[in-house]
Amino acid sequence: MSTQSNGPGLSGLILKIYMAVFFVYLFAPLLVMSLAAFNSYEYPSVTQWRGWTLHWFGELAQDDRILQGIVNSVLVALGVVGLSLPLGLSGALILTRLQSRYTNVLYAVLVSPLLIPGIILGISTLIFWGRVDVPGGLFLTVLAQSSFIASYSMLLFMARLQRQDRVLEEAALDLGASSFFMFRRITVPFLAPTLITGAVIGFLQSIENYNTTIFAVGGDWTLVTEIGSRFRFGLSPVINVIGVLFVILTVIAATLYTIQKEREKHRRAALRCPPEWQDVLPRPIPGRQGLPDWLKTMPAQAHSALLGQDMRTVKQCPPFLDAMGGGWLMPLLCDVTVQAGLTFSWDWDLPVSQLDRLTRAPLSWHPSAQLDGVPFVEPGMAALKFNSAWTVEVPKGWSVLFTHPVNRLDLPFQTLTGLVDCDAFNHGFVHFPALWRDRNWTGTLPKGTPVAQLWPVPRAMTAQFETLEGPHADQVEETLDLIGQARGGYRKNHRASDH
Numbered sequence: 001m002s003t004q005s006n007g008p009g010l011s012g013l014i015l016k017i018y019m020a021v022f023f024v025y026l027f028a029p030l031l032v033m034s035l036a037a038f039n040s041y042e043y044p045s046v047t048q049w050r051g052w053t054l055h056w057f058g059e060l061a062q063d064d065r066i067l068q069g070i071v072n073s074v075l076v077a078l079g080v081v082g083l084s085l086p087l088g089l090s091g092a093l094i095l096t097r098l099q100s101r102y103t104n105v106l107y108a109v110l111v112s113p114l115l116i117p118g119i120i121l122g123i124s125t126l127i128f129w130g131r132v133d134v135p136g137g138l139f140l141t142v143l144a145q146s147s148f149i150a151s152y153s154m155l156l157f158m159a160r161l162q163r164q165d166r167v168l169e170e171a172a173l174d175l176g177a178s179s180f181f182m183f184r185r186i187t188v189p190f191l192a193p194t195l196i197t198g199a200v201i202g203f204l205q206s207i208e209n210y211n212t213t214i215f216a217v218g219g220d221w222t223l224v225t226e227i228g229s230r231f232r233f234g235l236s237p238v239i240n241v242i243g244v245l246f247v248i249l250t251v252i253a254a255t256l257y258t259i260q261k262e263r264e265k266h267r268r269a270a271l272r273c274p275p276e277w278q279d280v281l282p283r284p285i286p287g288r289q290g291l292p293d294w295l296k297t298m299p300a301q302a303h304s305a306l307l308g309q310d311m312r313t314v315k316q317c318p319p320f321l322d323a324m325g326g327g328w329l330m331p332l333l334c335d336v337t338v339q340a341g342l343t344f345s346w347d348w349d350l351p352v353s354q355l356d357r358l359t360r361a362p363l364s365w366h367p368s369a370q371l372d373g374v375p376f377v378e379p380g381m382a383a384l385k386f387n388s389a390w391t392v393e394v395p396k397g398w399s400v401l402f403t404h405p406v407n408r409l410d411l412p413f414q415t416l417t418g419l420v421d422c423d424a425f426n427h428g429f430v431h432f433p434a435l436w437r438d439r440n441w442t443g444t445l446p447k448g449t450p451v452a453q454l455w456p457v458p459r460a461m462t463a464q465f466e467t468l469e470g471p472h473a474d475q476v477e478e479t480l481d482l483i484g485q486a487r488g489g490y491r492k493n494h495r496a497s498d499h
Contacts, residue, residue, distance in 0.1 A: 030247060037240035044237050054318040056237040063238055067236055069223040070242075071136055071391035076213075076222060077206035080149055081143035084197060084202045087146065088153025095154075096161040111155070113148035126215050136218020144216035147205050152205065153198040157388055160194040171291050176300045176315065203474040269400075270393040270426075271328070281333060281389055282448040287406070290324035290450050294410065295324070299335030318491050323406045330388060330402075330432065333362040341412070341439040342382060358429070359387050366433055382436040384413065393426035394456045401457050402432060405450040412438035412445075415452050421459075 033048055037057075040050035091110045096101060113121065125144035134140055164187075169354060172182040188195075210224045217225055227239055297388035298315045314320045315355055334348040336429060350360045366383040377383070392400055401420040415434040422430070432452040468476060483490050 006012060030243075033240050033243045034247065037237050037244045039237060042236065044235055044240050056241045059236070060238045060241045065221070065226055065237065066084065066223070066242070069221050069226040073207050073222040075226070076138055076141050076145065077203045079138075080145045080206040081199045081202045083142060083146040084150040084153045085198055087150035088155075088198065089157050089191070091150070091154040092157030092161055094156055106349060111151050114151045116148070116153065118148070118209065122212040122215030125212070136216055137220050138217070140218065141213050141216045141220075141222070143207055144212045148212070149202045149205050153202060156194050156198045156201070157191065160191055164190055165289065166492050171296060225376075226281075266395050268395070269328075270392070271390045273389050273391075274355055276351045276353050277389055280350060282329050282331040284328045284390060284454075286325070287327050287329055287453060290329040290405075291321075291324060294408065295321075318495055320407065322495075324408075326406075327340060327453050327455040328416065329405060330386075330390070330452040330454060331387060332386065332445060332447055332449040332451050334447045336362055336445045337443075338412075338436075338445060339442055341436050341441045344382075344384075358389065363387055364431075377435060381439070384434045384436055386415070386432040386434055388429050388431050388452075391427055391429060392420075392422045392454065394422045397424045397458060397460055398423050398456050399459055401455040402452050403455070404434075405453045408450065411449070412436065412441040413451075421455075422456075461491065 023313065033044075035046045036044040038052050039046060039048075040053040040055065041048050095107055095110070098106075122144055127145065129140055129143065130136075168186050168190075169182055172186055173179070208224060210228060214225050214228065215221055221229075222241070227235070230239075263300070271284055279465055295315060298313055300313060300315050302313050303309070303313045334346055334350075336342055336346045341462070344363065346362055348360070348362065353360075356456065364385045366385055366389060368383055371377045371383055394400055400420050401417070401422065402415075403417040412477045413434045413436050415432050418430075418433075420430050436452065466472075479494070482493060
């Protein structure tokens with residue numbers, strides 16, 4: 001006899017009922033508010049329906065105080081964003097980079113405005129700045145709101161900074177970048193999503209704030225303080241019209257955001273590994289995170305005996321660095337011990353994967369016959385295959401170039417180059433054939449050593465051939481003059497900002 005539980009069916013029904021109640025609770029007030037904006041009744045109501053009308057939209061267009069309140073609210077919100085983001089970022093950088101026993105005390109001080117009632121913040125701001133003859137108004141409102149909105153921004157930045165891999169910043173400093181250049185080209189781009197999120201949250205918090213604003217705004221007014229003042233005399237459906245317009249703007253913004261995210265998804269590569277191995281495998285990393293130690297310690301300048309002067313080394317050559325720092329580096333899966341370039345061994349206790357046909361060895365071998373006739377293969381040279389546990393998927397129309405880690409001739413092997421259409425072949429594993437060049441090499445090749453570098457490339461690129469004349473020739477002359485006359489001319493004027 002067998003029995004079947006009705007638990008999943010019952011829980012599913014309960015979940016559906018809960019979701020239905022949740023969405024009704026969430027959207028019913030918006031629906032009622034929106035309907036009241038189209039009701040001919042002189043007060044906001046849907047129970048006393050007097051017919052459809054657009055009259056209240058016209059009333060809004062003629063209500064000077066409401067329109068000026070909207071303008072003032074936007075001006076204040078922009079000021080709050082402009083002040084809160086730098087303050088929040090400064091606090092976050094201090095708390096995440098400062099190693100001191102006073103860090104916790106400073107953190108408590110900086111987040112304390114979030115725990116103080118808005119009324120207290122408004123009154124204290126008015127009293128404090130009044131002593132230095134700063135009257136109530138829009139400027140004081142910006143200061144009052146920023147006193148707590150900056151704390152929200154700081155928490156957002158802290159959460160982002162705590163997830164940052166400092167390797168990129170350290171590499172930039174090792175390569176001779178100034179602290180300001182490193183902050184502008186590495187830290188700020190990393191924080192860009194949080195900057196946008198913080199700006200949006202700060203803007204919305206400012207727009208809807210009442211408790212703090214009412215004490216700091218003085219003789220001016222914002223939208224929420226004007227609405228609050230009209231409660232004493234009764235509201236008209238004009239307020240509902242404002243709500244409808246805000247809902248429409250929110251829907252438009254959400255739609256544009258979704259479209260942008262979908263476009264980004266189509267420009268994104270995906271690397272996947274078996275779930276049983278995700279905590280064991282070294283992850284592929286961007287090339288800029290895998291710059292070798294010899295490059296970081298290389299001097300920026302060296303003396304040329306031939307020319308009798310100091311010359312910049314490749315450490316200051318942007319194309320050399322950009323090639324090494326681009327794409328992704330595919331890592332060696334585990335430590336591999338090598339004896340005289342011929343014997344390879346490893347000790348790797350890898351969990352069993354649900355993919356039975358996936359090899360658990362970090363490398364295997366190619367028969368030497370496969371390389372017969374290749375001019376750069378010497379007799380007796382080991383032909384390896386570095387195995388990968390990652391599938392690679394790129395957008396339609398793109399392929400992936402797999403090659404030896406760029407400018408890494410210090411490695412004792414040479415990975416061969418291949419091109420794979422990973423928009424179609426994205427559920428299989430691409431392994432990396434290589435030649436072991438250094439037959440005298442003995443030691444351990446550590447886990448994570450880059451064994452290949454991958455570059456997504458578009459297949460649809462075409463070329464046309466023309467002569468250099470007219471404006472193109474003039475631009476060539478200008479470019480050559482700029483590069484020849486000013487140090488860093490290429491880096492400052494002809495290098496993409498996302499490098």
